[in-house]
Amino acid sequence: MQVAAQKALGADIRLLGNLLGQAIRRLGGDAAFDLEEEVRAAAKELRTNPSPDAARRLRDRLGTLDVPKLRGLIRAFSVFFDLINLAEQQARVRALRHRAARPDPARAENAESALQSIARRGVPVEEVADHLARALVVPVFTAHPSEARRRSVLEKLAAVAQLLDKLEYGQPTPSERDALTDAIAEEVEALWLTDAVRSARPSVLDEVRQVLGVVEARLLDVVPKVYRKLESALEKVYPNHGRRVPAFLQFGSWIGGDRDGHPNVTHAVTAEAVRLQQETILGHYLQRIETLGGKLSHSAPFVAAGPALAASLAADAQLLPGVAQGKPGEPYRAKCLMIAEKLRRTLAFVRTHADDWGADAQAPPAGVYVGRGELLADLTLIADDLRRAGATASADGAVRDFVRLVEVFGLHLLTLDIRQHSAKHEAATAEVLAAAGVCPNYAALSADERFAVLAKELESARPLVPAHLPFSPDTTEVVRTFRTMAAVLEQRCPEALGTYIISSTTEPAHLLEVLLFAREARLFRPAEGVSRIDVVPLFEALEPLRSARRIVARLLELPVYRRQVALRGNRQEVMIGYSDSNKESGFLQSAWALYRAQTELTELGRGAGVTIQFFHGRGGAVGRGGGPANYAILAQPKGTVDGRIRITEQGEMIADRYGHPAVAERHLEQVLDAVLRTSFPDAAEGADPKWLAALDALADSARKHYRGLVYEDPGFLAYFEQATCIGEIAELKIGSRPARRSGARSIEELRAIPWVFSWMQSRHTLPGWFGLGSAVAEFLRANPDGLAMLSDMYARWPFWRTLIDNSQMILAKADMVIARLYADLVTDQALAARIYGRIEGEYRAAVDAVCRITGQSALLERSPVLGTSIERRNPYVDPLSFIQLVLLDRLRNQSGPREELVTAVLESINGVASGLKNTG
Secondary structure (H helix, E strand, C coil), rough: HHHHHHHHHHHHHHHHHHHHHHHHHHHHHHHHHHHHHHHHHHHHHHHHHHHHHHHHHHHHHHHHCCHHHHHHHHHHHHHHHHHHHHHHHHHHHHHHHHHHCCCCCCCCCHHHHHHHHHHHCCCCHHHEEEEEEECCCEEEEEEECCCCCCCHHHHHHHHHHHHHHHHHHHHCHHHHHHHHHHHHHHHHHHHCCCCCCCCCCHHHHHHHHHHHHHHHHHHHHHHHHHHCCCHHHHHCCCCCCCCCCCEEECCCCCCCCCCCCCCCHHHHHHHHHHHHHHHHHHHHHHHHHHHHHHCCCCCCCCCCCCCHHHHHHHHHHHHHCCCCCCCCCEEEEEEHHHHHHHHHHHHHHHHHHHCCCCCCCCCCCCCCCCCCCCHHHHHHHHHHHHCCCEEEEEEEHHHHHHHHHHHCCEEEEEEEEEEEEHHHHHHHHHHHHHCCCCCCCCCCHHHHHHHHHHHHHHHCCCCCCCEEEEHHHHHHHHHHHHHHHHHHHCCCCCCCCEEEECCCCCHHHHHHHHHHHHHHHCCCEEEEEEEECCCEEEEEHHHHHHHHHHHHHHHCCCCHHHHHHHHCEEEEEEEEEEEHHHHCCCCCHHHHHHHHHHHHHHHHHHCCCEEEEEEEEECCCCCCCCCCCHHHHCCCCCCCCEEEEEEEEEEEEHHHHHHCCCHHHHHHHHHHHHHHHHHCCCCCCCHHHHHHHHHHHHHHHHHHHHHHHHHCCCCCHHHHHHHCHHHHHHCCCCCCCCCCCCCCCCCCEHHHHHHHHHHCCCCHHHHHCCCCCHHHHHHHCCCHHHHHHHHHHHHCCCHHHHHHHHHHHHHHHHHHHHHHHHCCCCCCHHHHHHHHHHHHHHHHHHHHHHHHHHHCCCCCCCCHHEEEEEEHHHHHHHHHHHHHHHHHHHCCCEEEEEEEHHHHHHHHHHHHHHHHHCCH
């Protein structure tokens, strides 16, 4: 199978590569094609005997070329990477189809495999059903700027993917095969002629539209399939259980709601994001119900409407006279026409009242759906009546899938989270309390004093915020955000919003500040038994993670906050951030602090009778908590998932995981498999106390070495700014968010995404491994039997195995030879040699540590597919790095037209990102 798979992958790469070569010859000329081949061959030769001097010779050869020739090379290698990525995606699809035809239980990673494992341990169906009834799995899409490719490029790549599917699985005739190949050639040509770099930074709403395109094109077809497979698996493992799987797999978004450090996300943008999502899902439902009406042509005398359906049709006829006229003998088609008209009216209302918010807003008129309940009732009525009539095939076909979509996506599509930095709430609270005469200088109080002031105020019913806002623009925007949330939930869609996340939570008062503004907007009305939002702390840096238990415990002891938790189902969601904790403490200490915090919070919740639900803020790159999602879930501490987890899907990972229907389906199946397995752990599973102590020591040691370089070496910032393209990344218009939280030049103020992105580009990949090697070496010196313990941990502890495997992958993508050439860009070469020497030494120590722990002689020895993929890409990634080095040197030394050089650098950044399949 492996040989056949590699042969098929090679055939796809040759097909796409040949079509690209033909396009280059046709559009760029033979000279451009020959130059690309020459450079590729030189890079391949360099891989056989790598050294900094040999690498410099290739860089200097490229340095003789003018910018147009360099840009032609960038385009050739970049488009080729996009096509290689497509070919590898096709290989994944091919492997999935092979597994479906010849199931292998050992490699299944799906719900059936997980349920079989659970059943073998004697877990009864009642316990599984109860678990599913309270489960919640929510991938949350974010717009973090790590997707470097333009939407136009992604659309063309999706078109090629569809054509490859037809070529392989459509059983085309020879002439049809030629036509499909011609169509692929057309798309490849268009890719060659499409600008890879955005000319303007996308707006927040552009980002909303981009992710909605992925959701509409993929998830709305995939999700019903995933649920069907899950229900089929449950029936197979627990026959005749008679239970339907509830809609516990949902989807969320931050795009249009995440205002932390993002001045362009306002209350008006949030409202518009909700509208765009509603328009998308309502338009999809309208198309689906029209298609369904065509299918359900069931007519008398073969079937007659039951009493409930007949009564519903009569009520609809009063409300919508004439809509189903002429369909008296086709009751289901008539009902579909009624539903379609209601959807049209709902869509029209959403469009025409997009800016109509607040107390004077017009209430939705009759015949307009508000929330999913009424639409679900109408569709369920059709399904139930079809079953009554014995038409079970119709009831369990398209109708069932439509019901499932409404259960999952409602009338809002993606539940929009709101996020803001705690400092914004603190400043706004200070201004409001001062204006109301409650506290003249709230910000000057101690943490305990702030907590006491807010606790007292939340017990009071008096309003603090007037109808007309006499505050500063920042405070006014905070108040309007909460009022907009209330208006959306009350007047548009009660499921559209629900979570308010507080970045940089460092004290209990930060949650009470948000609860106070929620009360002022009538989102929290404890006397009436109403709370419409979850208030969620985000613990990011090391000290807040270590203080998380104390902070949440203090809140749960406060009656008014405990009332908030009770009104939200006795659940407290806590978000943990991988990115900033990594940048602050290094990847090993970050991962361990997150593990410890989850364990401590879960224990706290159990003692207090509260479920602690975690939201994992993971990025795509290992330096931001990335890696395979299912392994990440399995690596969580025992008992901390328990069927409920929210997890971010960021940047380039959205296209990677959801860009093809088969891949999206597989990704979701793997996530569900992992959630089920970790929610029903084997009694023997769990970490040995000696392992926990070992990680305490390793994490502290790794943090010491990481901080010693990144924060304590006075020359590090200069090295980072000059030996990477961090300054140029700020000009790359791949996201609407600024690269820094402020204009300050410091590691602290830099966002985690460009931090990781720039290290990936310069081939250091430092955030994914630095500190590991020294920490392991120190541990082994102090513990003579330490290697046996670390190897045993790797074999039996998912947390440690996942951490080591992720670092192994990112170490394999590093290249210290090319990284040394980036160090050549540093003005002070003595400084460059010193800092690079520390990094290279730690790299070698990390590689040695990983190989010894895993029992390998080289990285990825036991992961041949991934190793082959990296090896296949290197001859194409390396030239892009060399070209980027040439361009950075010219740009920084002003050796040419700045605008053209900046564009060329940005194109090279895109190309390297595609080649490494990691950005930020």
